[in-house]
Amino acid sequence: MWKAFPGVEKRQVVKGIPQEIVDRLADAGGTSGHAEMLLGYDYDSVCTAIDTEIYKRVVFEMLDEAGVLVHVNTLLTGVVKEEGWIKGVTAESHSGHEVIYANAYIDTSGYGDLAAHAGAQFSEPNDYPVANSIGVGGVDVEQYHAFLESNGAVAHYAEGWRSGKERQIVRLQAISKKLPDEFRAGSREIGMASVITTVHDDYFMFVKLNYKMPVSPINRNEAAKAELELRKRQAKAIDLFRKYVPGCEKAFIARSSPSLCIRRGRLVTCDYDITIDDVLNGRHFDDDVMAYGFHDNAPRLQIKDGGTYGIPYRALLPVGLDNLLVAGMLITSNHDAHMSTRNTVCCMGQGQAAGTAAALCADRGCGVRTLPYSYLRTVLEENDVILENDLVGSR
Ligand SMILES: Cc1cc2nc3c(=O)[nH]c(=O)nc-3n(C[C@H](O)[C@H](O)[C@H](O)COP(=O)(O)OP(=O)(O)OC[C@H]3O[C@@H](n4cnc5c(N)ncnc54)[C@H](O)[C@@H]3O)c2cc1C
Numbered sequence: 001m002w003k004a005f006p007g008v009e010k011r012q013v014v015k016g017i018p019q020e021i022v023d024r025l026a027d028a029g030g031t032s033g034h035a036e037m038l039l040g041y042d043y044d045s046v047c048t049a050i051d052t053e054i055y056k057r058v059v060f061e062m063l064d065e066a067g068v069l070v071h072v073n074t075l076l077t078g079v080v081k082e083e084g085w086i087k088g089v090t091a092e093s094h095s096g097h098e099v100i101y102a103n104a105y106i107d108t109s110g111y112g113d114l115a116a117h118a119g120a121q122f123s124e125p126n127d128y129p130v131a132n133s134i135g136v137g138g139v140d141v142e143q144y145h146a147f148l149e150s151n152g153a154v155a156h157y158a159e160g161w162r163s164g165k166e167r168q169i170v171r172l173q174a175i176s177k178k179l180p181d182e183f184r185a186g187s188r189e190i191g192m193a194s195v196i197t198t199v200h201d202d203y204f205m206f207v208k209l210n211y212k213m214p215v216s217p218i219n220r221n222e223a224a225k226a227e228l229e230l231r232k233r234q235a236k237a238i239d240l241f242r243k244y245v246p247g248c249e250k251a252f253i254a255r256s257s258p259s260l261c262i263r264r265g266r267l268v269t270c271d272y273d274i275t276i277d278d279v280l281n282g283r284h285f286d287d288d289v290m291a292y293g294f295h296d297n298a299p300r301l302q303i304k305d306g307g308t309y310g311i312p313y314r315a316l317l318p319v320g321l322d323n324l325l326v327a328g329m330l331i332t333s334n335h336d337a338h339m340s341t342r343n344t345v346c347c348m349g350q351g352q353a354a355g356t357a358a359a360l361c362a363d364r365g366c367g368v369r370t371l372p373y374s375y376l377r378t379v380l381e382e383n384d385v386i387l388e389n390d391l392v393g394s395r
Helices: 016-027 052-065 113-117 141-150 181-189 220-244 276-280 335-341 344-364 373-382
Strands: 035-039 075-082 085-093 096-101 105-107 134-137 154-162 165-174 195-197 203-207 252-256 288-292 309-312 324-326
Touching: 016 052, 016 344, 035 165, 075 113, 105 113, 105 344, 113 324, 134 220, 141 154, 141 165, 181 220, 220 252, 276 335, 288 344, 288 373, 309 344, 324 344, 335 344, 344 373
Parallel strands: 105 324
Antiparallel strands: 035 154, 075 085, 085 096, 134 203, 134 252, 154 165, 165 195, 195 203, 288 309
């Protein structure tokens, strides 16, 4: 949910499976809900904080209920292909080597391994730092807020559900330059972002340590060096919290990401590349599969008149491949446009679209480009996807 300008009605434009996940998380005590942003992002957006551990269980349960055959600890190693058609993918697991056959495939791996194995055109822009976010336990959210306030350093403030109570602080972002010198300098040295989110009284769920790799994170050896560097930075982050923030004297790492978190791996060339002009001008297309309205750099960059733009179906179709879709951070070459399309909520919407299209293609035995858009659109709308390409002038 996003309201970019005062006077523009706030409305939710991504529902469907993403909202279903948030509803299930709410039932499980794993989200702040769409918490009101009372300070920051022009005062009237929402922040949806989630407990990463509860999320892992809830989405696994949802997959299980939907009858999905889930493979764990399974590495995709290659494809069996006939011209533009992927016949099977090869995989290794504890059960051995196998070929998995399907009529349609989706690559939402961020790294784009499947697309690359299949011969898709791609580049590796390496235009972001990598990270390894941590959950920090043994902290006190109110005292951290008081610490920021005492320095006049509160930039973002959101209230929502936390530890069984409504209207609690669930997101805080600091004005870095107003933080005490030692804390600020230490944070800068380890690339620590000044934002925390939480749904627990004594836990910062999401503390980011950033590191700019010299080459793309696809490079295995450099990725290993980055992992080690980031784990050292995590330890330094804990020292900083313990030393400088009242209420955080017993801070500890409660969880880390199992591996490097990347913001961009491979960029896969698709039939359409969403431009910054499309995003900022709220452009919709005759094959939209979702509408989206948030930009990470708002208010500097935001969608015209507080509106939405569309993700066209063809932006999910890798050039030259007839039964593969991609979704998520893999698309959109322009960095500023990517700062919107790579947002989690946008990726989730794209995921629903790509998954739906792949299922329909598999069912009909057709390629991704011969699937009738009207059919895809009907099924998306039946599943609570909001499309706005008939509301705003399409191309
Ligand atoms: C530190 C950090 C902070 C961020 N903060 C925000 C934020 O506050 N708000 C926001 O909206 N966005 C944020 N983003 C961006 C957002 O998280 C990503 O753009 C988004 O998650 C991308 O989604 P995705 O599905 O493309 O990739 P991912 O979420 O990375 O999912 C890819 C999945 O594929 C799996 N995978 C990869 N390779 C293989 C393989 N070969 N076989 C099987 N599985 C594989 C991975 O394990 C992973 O689970 C942040 C990103 C980072 C790195």
